[in-house]
Amino acid sequence: MRWAMGIVILVGCGTASAPHVEDTAPIRYTTAGGPLDIPPLPVVAHNPQRQSAIELGRMLFYDTRLSASGTLSCASCHAQALGFADGVALSDRGASNKTLGRHAPTLINLAWATNGVFWDGGAKNLESQVLAPIVSPDEMGSNLGQVLHALQSDIDYVRAFDDAFGDDLIEQGDLAKALAQFIRALVSTGSRYDRYVRGEADGYLTEREFLGREVFDRACRGCHASDLFTDQAFHNNGLDSVFSDEHEGIHLGRARISGDGADRGKFKTPTLRNIAVSAPYMHDGRLASLPEVIEHYRSGVRDSETLDPRLRNIDGSVGLVLSDDEAGALLAFLETLTDEDFLSSASFAPRPTR
Amino acid sequence: MTRTLLLVGLCACAPSAPVSGDVRVVLPFSARIGAAPFVCGQSYDSVGADAARIWPTDLRFYVHDVQLKNDQGEYVNVALDVVEPYQQATVAMLDFEDASANCETGTPSTRDRITGVVASGHYRGLRFRIGVPEALNHVNGDEVDDPLNNSGVGAGMLWIWLTGYKFFKLDFATSDKKEPDFSVHIGSMACALEADVAVCRNANRPLIELDDFLLETSTVVLDVAAIVSELPTNDPSQKPGCHSVNEAPACWATMPQFGLDFGFDSQGVPAAPGKTPQVVFSVEAQ
Numbered sequence: 166m167r168w169a170m171g172i173v174i175l176v177g178c179g180t181a182s183a184p185h186v187e188d189t190a191p192i193r194y195t196t197a198g199g200p201l202d203i204p205p206l207p208v209v210a211h212n213p214q215r216q217s218a219i220e221l222g223r224m225l226f227y228d229t230r231l232s233a234s235g236t237l238s239c240a241s242c243h244a245q246a247l248g249f250a251d252g253v254a255l256s257d258r259g260a261s262n263k264t265l266g267r268h269a270p271t272l273i274n275l276a277w278a279t280n281g282v283f284w285d286g287g288a289k290n291l292e293s294q295v296l297a298p299i300v301s302p303d304e305m306g307s308n309l310g311q312v313l314h315a316l317q318s319d320i321d322y323v324r325a326f327d328d329a330f331g332d333d334l335i336e337q338g339d340l341a342k343a344l345a346q347f348i349r350a351l352v353s354t355g356s357r358y359d360r361y362v363r364g365e366a367d368g369y370l371t372e373r374e375f376l377g378r379e380v381f382d383r384a385c386r387g388c389h390a391s392d393l394f395t396d397q398a399f400h401n402n403g404l405d406s407v408f409s410d411e412h413e414g415i416h417l418g419r420a421r422i423s424g425d426g427a428d429r430g431k432f433k434t435p436t437l438r439n440i441a442v443s444a445p446y447m448h449d450g451r452l453a454s455l456p457e458v459i460e461h462y463r464s465g466v467r468d469s470e471t472l473d474p475r476l477r478n479i480d481g482s483v484g485l486v487l488s489d490d491e492a493g494a495l496l497a498f499l500e501t502l503t504d505e506d507f508l509s510s511a512s513f514a515p516r517p518t519r
Numbered sequence: 520m521t522r523t524l525l526l527v528g529l530c531a532c533a534p535s536a537p538v539s540g541d542v543r544v545v546l547p548f549s550a551r552i553g554a555a556p557f558v559c560g561q562s563y564d565s566v567g568a569d570a571a572r573i574w575p576t577d578l579r580f581y582v583h584d585v586q587l588k589n590d591q592g593e594y595v596n597v598a599l600d601v602v603e604p605y606q607q608a609t610v611a612m613l614d615f616e617d618a619s620a621n622c623e624t625g626t627p628s629t630r631d632r633i634t635g636v637v638a639s640g641h642y643r644g645l646r647f648r649i650g651v652p653e654a655l656n657h658v659n660g661d662e663v664d665d666p667l668n669n670s671g672v673g674a675g676m677l678w679i680w681l682t683g684y685k686f687f688k689l690d691f692a693t694s695d696k697k698e699p700d701f702s703v704h705i706g707s708m709a710c711a712l713e714a715d716v717a718v719c720r721n722a723n724r725p726l727i728e729l730d731d732f733l734l735e736t737s738t739v740v741l742d743v744a745a746i747v748s749e750l751p752t753n754d755p756s757q758k759p760g761c762h763s764v765n766e767a768p769a770c771w772a773t774m775p776q777f778g779l780d781f782g783f784d785s786q787g788v789p790a791a792p793g794k795t796p797q798v799v800f801s802v803e804a805q
Contacts, residue, residue: 211659281712287679289717293660296669297677302624309670337670338661345661414764422681424709424720424765426785 194375198364201354201392207279212292212342214349218329220516222347224322225340227515230315232305233260239298239344242269245513248439249273249351254450260306266415268450271443273436273507276349280397284432284448285415287422291345296337309337316340353438353507354392361501362392370501377498380491384462385437387475394437394502400473401430403466403483404447418448429471441500442508455499459492544597544734546585546633546645547805550578550615553744560620560697566744567752568772573691575743576622576699578615579676580687581666583652585611587637588644588730595642597635604665604672605630609652612666612673621697624675624690645732645739645802649686649705649777650724656683656707657717681717682763683707686724687777689743693753702760703746703773709765723763725777725793731802740803746776748798 212218225231226239242256243249249272257264267284275282281289288294298304299312316322317335327333329343358378360368370378381389390396399419408429414421419428432448446452452461466476466484476483487495507513550557552566557578566573586594598608605612611633616625633647650656655667665671667684678685687705692698709720729739750772751757761770765783771791774781778797782790 212661279715281681283679286712287681289657289681289712289715290659292662293679296660297679300669300674300677302675308626308674309668310674313670337668338663341659341661414762414767417764417766421764422679422708422710 193369193371195361195364195369199362201359201362203354203392204277206276209290209345209349212345214346215329217325218343218346219350220347221322221325221329222343222345222350223513223516224325225344226347231299231307231312233307237305240515242298242304243272245510246442246508247271248353248443248508250443252444254445254453259301259304261303263303265303267448268445270435271439272348272351273353273438274351274393276352277393278397281422281433285419285422286399286433291348292341295341295344295348309340313337313340351507351513353504355506356438356502356504358498358501359392359504371497373494373497374501375498376491377494377496380487380495381498384485384487384495388434388473389437390434395434397434399428399431399433400475401469401471402432402462403468403472403476404451404461405430406467406469408469427471430469431471437499438502439504439508441503455496456492459487459495463487463492540639541636542639544587544635544637546597546635547738548613548631548633548741549738549803550631550741550743553742557615557743559616559618559622562695563744567747568749569751569753571693571751571753573693573701573752574621574695574697575689575691576616576697577624577675577688577690578741578743579612579625579672580649580705581610581612581651581676581684582633582647582649583610584646584648585633585635586646587640587642587732587734588646589640589642594644594646595638595640597633597637599633599635602634604628604668606634607655607664607666610655610666612676614672621692621699624699626672626674628672630672642734643732644728644730645737646726646728648724648726650707650722651684651686653722657681678704678706681710681712682719683710683717689746691743691752693758700758701752702762703769704760704762705774705777705779706763708763721763721765721783723774723779725779725797727778727797727800729800729802736805737802738805740801741799742801745798746773748776749773 229235229238231238242251244251251269254268255264256269270284275291280286282291282294299307300309313335322335323333326335326339330339357368361370388396388400409416417429419431420426441455444454446458452458462485464484468483472483478486552563552575555563557575562572562574564572585597587597588594599606599611601608612630614630616622617629618625618627667673669677676685676688683706685704685706689703690699691701693701705723707719707722710717750769757769761767761773764770771782775791775793776798778793778795780789780793
């Protein structure tokens with residue numbers, strides 16, 4: 166509640182009689198300043214961040230030589246302007262042109278994701294995860310040996326690996342480390358909401374957004390916790406009531422990894438940062454827009470044994486009980502989480518060619 | 520253990536020279552589909568419970584804890600040679616695909632033997648575990664060497680590092696398009712991350728015991744047809760096969776062939792107990 170203490174009403178004039186509070190209402194809230202509710206940055210002892218390795222990771226992230234066809238880079242499915250997601254539900258642009266089983270996730274604030282990455286948390290950490298898309302026949306379809314050979318013949322890479330890791334022999338391990346470091350560097354804390362919390366001059370919430378935040382704290386914060394907007398845990402949010410084990414069990418969610426039936430249909434809570442630009446949504450991209458997402462929670466939740474208890478109501482019904490006004494305000498609040506600097510920062514974009 | 524450690528040190532660059540009292544051993548393997556040798560690009564009839572036609576596309580697996588049985592019935596460790604890229608001190612890969620024809624996921628090199636050193640003695644009987652030892656199974660992707668290295672012969676053996684590696688990777692096609700659409704992938708499951716260490720409840724490392732194995736005269740024979748003999752391979756409902764998922768019927772029909780229990784209920788009771796003995800591997804005179 167510390168944010169509430171510092172609220173200053175900049176302009177207090179009236180929409181009190183109106184049933185709907187329009188976002189254009191001339192009421193803006195700001196704070197006197199305070200820290201974001203974000204845990205300390207975890208230290209990765211086996212791969213500490215350093216600028217030379219982050220820069221190398223950036224080169225690799227945007228390099229199409231990591232794919233078999235020479236046409237795909239990591240950025241092909243993780244585009245900066247889309248919060249490092251790809252804008253389609255299930256991509257089929259990989260080497261095999263097969264439709265993937267899951268939606269490309271955003272890459273935002275993964276430095277705090279210390280209990281596994283992927284929708285089911287199946288990869289221990291980024292050092293383990295980053296090689297998977299490179300060699301997956303349905304994604305970049307590469308042979309890592311050939312990739313390393315190609316990079317070794319490029320003097321810029323030889324120098325960059327030497328700078329980052331003190332070795333001009335390019336090895337798989339250092340490639341993984343560099344990519345992991347670049348992804349960990351993708352930190353987003355510059356949205357208007359963040360500026361509002363920190364009490365910066367251009368940080369504010371409109372009255373509607375402020376109401377939306379109250380709705381959010383009541384209805385969503387349980388899973389989209391802290392100012393990371395994720396508890397890094399696994400939940401069944403009622404998308405399905407049955408979970409098939411087709412396609413290597415990917416619909417089982419966390420249960421595919423844990424082997425625990427109580428984890429069926431549970432997927433990792435995604436961050437909501439930059440959520441307005443990273444449609445579509447859910448692990449399979451089935452919901453095309455934020456209004457659809459909110460409507461899912463209001464009226465589309467499907468019951469099952471593993472449904473998150475936060476989505477159960479005292480009267481036995483399931484889903485979030487939100488009025489139309491609250492739903493609209495919630496949407497408005499979510500849109501304040503867009504971090505334009507993050508989405509356009511030159512530090513996260515391809516390096517300028519010389 | 521002293522001797523084992525010494526051997527590892529000696530054979531860091533080449534097959535080891537046995538120290539006094541030790542002998543070098545070669546343990547040959549062959550892979551078949553029924554009576555015919557495993558060959559990439561070839562078709563095989565009458566495979567599976569529905570006697571379908573298949574086209575194999577990959578067959579690789581890891582082994583560890585290799586031991587020979589002496590006259591006293593005791594198992595004696597075989598210290599693995601370090602042979603790049605197929606053997607480290609504690610894990611070896613057998614590789615029957617050569618990346619030709621439709622074996623597109625593999626690498627050109629193959630490996631049909633395990634080599635190592637064992638204390639001098641008279642042996643009859645061999646046992647080994649399929650899989651990557653626990654100590655290596657969850658190592659980060661930036662810290663692995665051959666044969667686990669995904670840039671080498673381990674290409675495609677990477678599963679997910681929380682579950683570890685594919686210990687055993689069999690893929691085949693069930694249509695003349697020859698695109699792999701059926702798999703038997705064995706690996707550890709039911710894993711959790713505890714303080715950055717992966718812990719798996721279902722290890723899924725089959726122990727293969729072959730009592731008739733004789734040094735220098737026997738070959739270990741792997742029969743792909745035996746793996747799927749109780750599975751209708753041409754039944755769309757069984758695709759994409761078994762990926763060690765506890766609930767998958769295709770796993771209930773294939774994992775027990777290796778002697779593994781499968782289909783555990785909430786009390787841990789297997790609905791599909793492992794066959795005793797396993798039926799996938801046998802011994803044949805060279």
